[in-house]
Amino acid sequence: MNRLSRRDFLAASAIAVSAGTSPKVVKGADEVAKFKLGLVTYNVPAAWDLPTILKVCKEVGIAAVECRTTHKHGVEPTLTAPQRAEVKKQFTDSGVVFWGCGSVCEFHAADPAVVKKNIEDCKQFIGLVKELGGKGVKVRPNGVPKDADPQKTFQQIGKALTECGKAAEDAGVEIWVEVHGAVTQVSKNIKSIMDACESKSVGLTWNSNPTDVENKSVKASFDLLKSWIRSCHINDLDNDAKGTYPYRELFGLLRGIGYDRYTMCEVGKSYPVAEGTEYLKKYKELWDKLVKA
Numbered sequence: 616m617n618r619l620s621r622r623d624f625l626a627a628s629a630i631a632v633s634a635g636t637s638p639k640v641v642k643g644a645d646e647v648a649k650f651k652l653g654l655v656t657y658n659v660p661a662a663w664d665l666p667t668i669l670k671v672c673k674e675v676g677i678a679a680v681e682c683r684t685t686h687k688h689g690v691e692p693t694l695t696a697p698q699r700a701e702v703k704k705q706f707t708d709s710g711v712v713f714w715g716c717g718s719v720c721e722f723h724a725a726d727p728a729v730v731k732k733n734i735e736d737c738k739q740f741i742g743l744v745k746e747l748g749g750k751g752v753k754v755r756p757n758g759v760p761k762d763a764d765p766q767k768t769f770q771q772i773g774k775a776l777t778e779c780g781k782a783a784e785d786a787g788v789e790i791w792v793e794v795h796g797a798v799t800q801v802s803k804n805i806k807s808i809m810d811a812c813e814s815k816s817v818g819l820t821w822n823s824n825p826t827d828v829e830n831k832s833v834k835a836s837f838d839l840l841k842s843w844i845r846s847c848h849i850n851d852l853d854n855d856a857k858g859t860y861p862y863r864e865l866f867g868l869l870r871g872i873g874y875d876r877y878t879m880c881e882v883g884k885s886y887p888v889a890e891g892t893e894y895l896k897k898y899k900e901l902w903d904k905l906v907k908a
Contacts, residue, residue: 648870648906652899653679653714653877655848659895661686661885665702669709671888675895679877680706681753681846683717684740690716690747692739703747714846714877715749715791716740722775723768723799725760730775737779741786751789751846753820754779756799756808765798766807772799773811780814790814791846794822801826802836809843818845823860833861837868844874848881852901866906878902 654660654677660668665688668680682690690702706713720737722730733754740752754776759768776792783790792812794805800822809819821844827836847869854860869878880902886894 648866649873649875650869651678651877652902653677653681653712653879654895655681655683655717655879655881656686656688657683657717657881658883658885659880659891663687663888663891665690665705667888669705669711671892671895672711673709674892675899677711677880677895677899679712679714679879681714681717681879684719692743694743699743699746706747713747713749714879715744715751715753715788717753720754721757722754722772723756723759725763730771734775734778737790738782741779741782741788744788745786749788751791752783753791753793753846755793755795756805757796759798765804769804769807770811772808776808776812776817777814780812780817784814784816789845790817791820792817793820793848794824794840800824802839806839819843820846820848822848823850823865825860828860831858831861833865834868837865841868841872844872846876847874847878849878850882852898852905855905863905863908
């Protein structure tokens with residue numbers, strides 16, 4: 616403030632205090648959501664090429680993309696060095712953030728050789744994300760093998776994640792464990808997995824599962840896992856109005872922990888480009904309303 620405006624402000628404050636009121640406080644930036652809307656290529660744009668995805672995101676106002684493996688965009692560890700450079704350039708030129716890769720690497724199998732193969736696949740994605748300038752690699756548990764001891768499986772997954780986390784730390788990226796799979800998506804069970812992991816480079820992707828909800832609230836599940844949340848998947852935002860998933864509450868909880876990354880649209884249905892663009896525009900409008908509520 617300059618001297619005059621500061622003097623006026625102090626005078627107004629004194630008058631307000633004497634009157635039993637206080638000056639109106641403008642809502643601060645720290646009270647506004649710091650996170651933005653992103654898009655997982657599973658599944659709205661699964662059949663779109665990368666230039667189309669980036670063009671639509673820029674048009675709609677979507678800030679970041681997580682490239683899920685096996686989709687038409689082709690962002691895979693098999694890319695050559697020149698192809699990786701071109702992908703990175705496309706993201707940079709578009710102004711859309713390359714958030715990371717959505718792998719299907721999973722570590723619950725009863726066969727140690729299968730677990731080892733998934734760890735090595737994860738390391739390939741780590742190298743790709745590093746080269747493209749992304750933040751992390753999404754992995755997942757996908758349940759517990761038949762007749763296996765759940766707690767031993769959780770320990771096994773945690774041990775594998777520790778190895779992946781070491782590789783990620785060395786590369787300067789993160790591992791995001793999707794809260795996913797029968798049994799393993801239950802909050803107390805994913806907590807057991809994370810408790811068994813000994814790497815600070817490993818966090819969670821909140822996945823907006825029905826199992827999060829207890830008495831129409833996700834707070835209990837959120838409180839169990841909030842210290843590990845590094846990314847977030849969201850799906851049908853209409854579920855808030857339907858009463859089946861409280862996105863308004865979730866966004867408030869994310870604000871409460873100062874989450875400043877992305878909530879990534881992950882909707883199961885694929886769309887043609889024109890229809891998908893309109894869908895995402897409406898999705899962004901509803902997201903804005905729920906975030907600001």
